[in-house]
Amino acid sequence: MRIKKLLATAALAAMTFSLVACGGSNDKSADTSSSDKGTITITGSTSVEPIVNAMKTEYEALHPDVKIQYTGNGSSAGIQDTIKGVNNIGASSRELTDEEKAENLKETVFAYDGIAVAVNPANDVKNITLEQLQKIYSGEITNWKELGGKDAEIYVVSREESSGTRSAFEELIKLEETDGLTSSAAVSEGNGPVQLAVAKNENAIGYVSFAYIDDTVKQLTVEGVEGTVENVKNSTYPLSRPFLFVVKDGADNKTADEFLKFAVSEDGQKCVTDNNGITVAEEEAAQSK
Structure with missing residues (x-):
């Protein structure tokens, strides 16, 4: 009887784990076996908030040992936080300036808006x-x-x-x-x-x-x-821009790097579409026409 109860509890836990945010797919592209632990601090654009919060919920469900803290303080502030080492990831809703690019930053475009x-x-x-x-x-x-x-x-x-x-x-x-x-x-x-x-x-x-x-x-x-x-x-609307994450190029931050991979994965991109954003793949397809 005790074994049956344990099996039932394990089955229920597995079902609960699979019900993640952004309408998680059955075929997860993210690595749920990751042993990464720690906190990812993201600061920057308030425009990306709905998408980043959805990604946060999804990622924390897939990686219970990782916690994500997001603060919307503006794109420029988030980029400066990255340059100064205050955050793990900066979030921007605009292109980097030439001066910012000179600060050895690596950018990952995760959506368009x-x-x-x-x-x-x-x-x-x-x-x-x-x-x-x-x-x-x-x-x-x-x-x-x-x-x-x-x-x-x-x-x-x-x-x-x-x-x-x-x-x-x-x-x-x-x-x-x-x-x-x-x-x-x-x-x-x-x-x-x-x-x-x-x-x-x-x-x-x-x-x-x-x-x-x-x-x-x-x-x-x-x-x-x-x-x-x-x-x-289709590039007909004149007011559009990219959403991107920035990190210090060459920084040894495996936990943040894994989140960036998730952001452009199938599951991460579903968080984009679920929050009225345009995925990287959709924009690339439009530009190729």
């Missing part, structure tokens, strides 16, 4: 161009009537300077060709606060990762193209 332009649902404007975005965020356009909307001052919402979303957005709208971000812009730290600011103000405009668009805000088309995963894949 679109940047959505969000306005309040009460706003009548439906489409916007890159040039109009540039003029709004530089302070040249200040009233919605200049864009076919009502006579109301535009409440501009941007991100903190360390934000990868901000860096990518400003590069894509070529804000560097102007005097820079208007001094009247409200600065919010994180995608969630931007979304909330737009939802609360019918004259607001902001930009967030695709994953943060819901029925509290309205997404504008950009250059007449709808912001969808499919349109990022």
Whole structure:
């Protein structure tokens, strides 16, 4: 009787272990027998949070001896943490700058994402161009009537300077060709606060990762193209960027290296698709067409 109870308990434990996050597949590509132990500290982009948290849940289920700590403090901060040795892995939602690449960093692109332009649902404007975005965020356009909307001052919402979303957005709208971000812009730290600011103000405009668009805000088309995963894949949506992990090249950190392998594995990439991201394979396929 004692043996039967032990067998039953073991069977139940095996079933529980197989029910991991991201809808784990039956054919696991990750090595569940890994003996790696320790804590992986990840800091950086808030845009990657839904995907990284899903990967964290999945990976910890597959590797019970490993714990992952993620802090969203902005892409630039996460990259600097990696350079200084404060974290094991930095998370960025933009390309590395030449200065950052010179710091002996190794990058792993694990997903691609679109940047959505969000306005309040009460706003009548439906489409916007890159040039109009540039003029709004530089302070040249200040009233919605200049864009076919009502006579109301535009409440501009941007991100903190360390934000990868901000860096990518400003590069894509070529804000560097102007005097820079208007001094009247409200600065919010994180995608969630931007979304909330737009939802609360019918004259607001902001930009967030695709994953943060819901029925509290309205997404504008950009250059007449709808912001969808499919349109990022086929390269027609103008506001898109990579998600990447960075580590110190040559650093002896087997536990972190194993997580990076997981991030681009079948199971890791399922966490990407389950959270409205675009997988590396999908983007490569789109680029090859």
